[in-house]
Amino acid sequence: MGSMNKFKKIIGINVGHDGGCSLLVDGDIVATMAEERLARVKYAYGWVNSLKYCLEQSKINLSDIDLVVFSDYSDKIANGFDGGLSLFGLPKEKCIRVDHHLSHASSTYFTSPFEESLVFVFDAKGNKNSTESVYIARGNNIKKIAENPINNYKKGIVAAYQAFTSYFGWHQNDAGKTMGLSSYGDAKKYSGYPLFNQDKNGLFFNLLENHTARGLELFCKNHNISVPPKFSTDHNEYKDMAAWIQSEFERVVIATINKFQKETRIKNLCMSGGGALNTVCNTKVLQETDIENLHIFPATGDPGQSIGNVLYGYFIYNNNKREISPWRNDYRKSVYGNTDIKKTLLSIQSIVDLVIPRSPRFTYKKVFNIEKITAKLISENKIVGWFQSGSEIGPRALGHRSILCNPGFKDMKEILNDRVKHRESFRPFATSVLLEKMGDFFEFSLESLFMLLVVPVKKNKIREIPAVTHVDGTCRIQTVTKKDDSLYYNLIKEFYKITSIPMILNTSFNLAGEPIVESPMDALRCFLSTKMDYLVMGDYLIEKK
Numbered sequence: 183m184g185s186m187n188k189f190k191k192i193i194g195i196n197v198g199h200d201g202g203c204s205l206l207v208d209g210d211i212v213a214t215m216a217e218e219r220l221a222r223v224k225y226a227y228g229w230v231n232s233l234k235y236c237l238e239q240s241k242i243n244l245s246d247i248d249l250v251v252f253s254d255y256s257d258k259i260a261n262g263f264d265g266g267l268s269l270f271g272l273p274k275e276k277c278i279r280v281d282h283h284l285s286h287a288s289s290t291y292f293t294s295p296f297e298e299s300l301v302f303v304f305d306a307k308g309n310k311n312s313t314e315s316v317y318i319a320r321g322n323n324i325k326k327i328a329e330n331p332i333n334n335y336k337k338g339i340v341a342a343y344q345a346f347t348s349y350f351g352w353h354q355n356d357a358g359k360t361m362g363l364s365s366y367g368d369a370k371k372y373s374g375y376p377l378f379n380q381d382k383n384g385l386f387f388n389l390l391e392n393h394t395a396r397g398l399e400l401f402c403k404n405h406n407i408s409v410p411p412k413f414s415t416d417h418n419e420y421k422d423m424a425a426w427i428q429s430e431f432e433r434v435v436i437a438t439i440n441k442f443q444k445e446t447r448i449k450n451l452c453m454s455g456g457g458a459l460n461t462v463c464n465t466k467v468l469q470e471t472d473i474e475n476l477h478i479f480p481a482t483g484d485p486g487q488s489i490g491n492v493l494y495g496y497f498i499y500n501n502n503k504r505e506i507s508p509w510r511n512d513y514r515k516s517v518y519g520n521t522d523i524k525k526t527l528l529s530i531q532s533i534v535d536l537v538i539p540r541s542p543r544f545t546y547k548k549v550f551n552i553e554k555i556t557a558k559l560i561s562e563n564k565i566v567g568w569f570q571s572g573s574e575i576g577p578r579a580l581g582h583r584s585i586l587c588n589p590g591f592k593d594m595k596e597i598l599n600d601r602v603k604h605r606e607s608f609r610p611f612a613t614s615v616l617l618e619k620m621g622d623f624f625e626f627s628l629e630s631l632f633m634l635l636v637v638p639v640k641k642n643k644i645r646e647i648p649a650v651t652h653v654d655g656t657c658r659i660q661t662v663t664k665k666d667d668s669l670y671y672n673l674i675k676e677f678y679k680i681t682s683i684p685m686i687l688n689t690s691f692n693l694a695g696e697p698i699v700e701s702p703m704d705a706l707r708c709f710l711s712t713k714m715d716y717l718v719m720g721d722y723l724i725e726k727k
């Protein structure tokens with residue numbers, strides 16, 4: 183192989199939790215997969231299935247690979263780590279590792295539309311136990327200008343949020359539940375009790391005893407703060423505490439960004455790391471700082487590491503020229519067409535109860551104009567599973583692995599929870615809205631491509647979209663354009679023609695506690711084991727008998 187071909191085929195592998203693999207060829211990400219989607223276990227460790235998927239998908243052999251870039255949370259992997267791939271003929275010299283936060287920064291900056299940007303990375307366990315990093319990115323360069331120097335991940339911003347979430351009796355990663363609950367509470371109740379202190383570098387550390395429920399309990403006890411006891415089954419008791427951590431989280435994130443924005447005067451911001459999943463805070467960053475343009479990589483948690491790794495390999499390690507091509511979509515292309523779907527339907531139709539215990543039988547038909555038919559069903563308050571081409575790469579369903587409903591029907595949320603999603607009643611559902619119509623319903627006019635912003639609903643419109651308006655009068659939105667995703671756009675447009683509502687309730691297609699469905703078989707299993715009314719896959723409409 184001549185030097186011309188050097189580093190053109192790059193693999194990125196995240197070996198930690200949320201493991202996964204990506205493959206980049208000549209600057210394009212041709213395949214990417216998170217291990218959880220194949221293993222069917224949320225946040226799964228490992229990467230062997232994802233690696234196999236990426237190689238098979240792109241018909242490339244391991245021996246053709248020029249560079250493999252590894253990362254792990256807390257940067258636990260040693261220099262020279264090769265993941266055992268040298269046993270399969272891949273020379274050790276082709277394996278390098280990248281700093282965890284630099285991978286997060288690469289994932290968000292190199293997918294952004296910016297030539298120059300501030301980059302803020304914040305996550306739970308960080309890189310070498312620094313939990314916040316700030317960079318300036320220009321051209322191919324991402325230069326660190328600050329990092330949390332406390333060298334103790336238990337003292338980070340996200341760690342404090344985890345302590346609260348654990349205190350309420352949920353998994354530390356279920357921050358979205360705490361955020362949903364916070365809208366019901368009043369943070370003023372705890373206004374005399376800051377949870378963070380700022381150091382001389384301008385970054386913040388939390389004051390809790392540690393990042394667990396017990397650590398928070400001790401903090402409250404030591405400061406004579408009266409709080410309901412931990413692990414109550416009545417989550418309503420925690421609404422003011424949830425508002426407390428949410429407002430403190432917002433305060434320190436905004437203060438950090440403000441400080442570095444003022445110092446650098448850069449108006450573009452890229453964010454990444456699990457902290458950037460806090461959609462309420464993300465919107466406030468736009469409202470309460472001088473940042474004018476915000477890009478958040480959709481796979482902003484560690485499932486995005488493998489993509490950050492290949493982008494680091496291509497643009498920084500290998501210094502290939504950067505041509506700006508911002509991500510406007512977040513799904514895997516050219517997988518699971520009508521042929522694959524029909525194959526699955528045919529193969530198990532007559533034996534479905536062998537494969538899915540106690541399953542009802544189903545019928546299917548291929549239809550013309552699937553958007554029109556599906557829009558009609560949604561307008562009739564049916565719950566529809568919507569499966570189109572490849573799955574979303576990040577954690578949000580954006581119209582490829584979605585469950586869709588009528589946002590205008592006031593009982594829809596309850597019915598959807600009761601029959602399919604089984605989520606806590608205080609958690610809101612999100613919506614996908616036609617970009618050109620968003621101004622009619624929301625006090626907001628910027629794009630929200632990846633459903634990472636929460637915006638106010640116009641007061642006179644709240645009654646029209648009760649199933650997606652949260653208790654505080656806000657809504658989490660994804661803006662959709664014809665250019666970016668014509669099928670999904672057409673579906674919403676058809677729904678609009680029937681109802682005059684230019685949006686659809688959109689929630690992720692999965693069983694409670696499971697990852698988003700990946701294959702047609704996963705989708706069928708979810709459909710048949712819940713009380714979903716219809717399943718649409720490709721051009722097929724599937725109904726229970």
Ligand SMILES: [Fe+2]
Nearest residue numbers: 305455456484
């Ligand atoms: Fe991370």
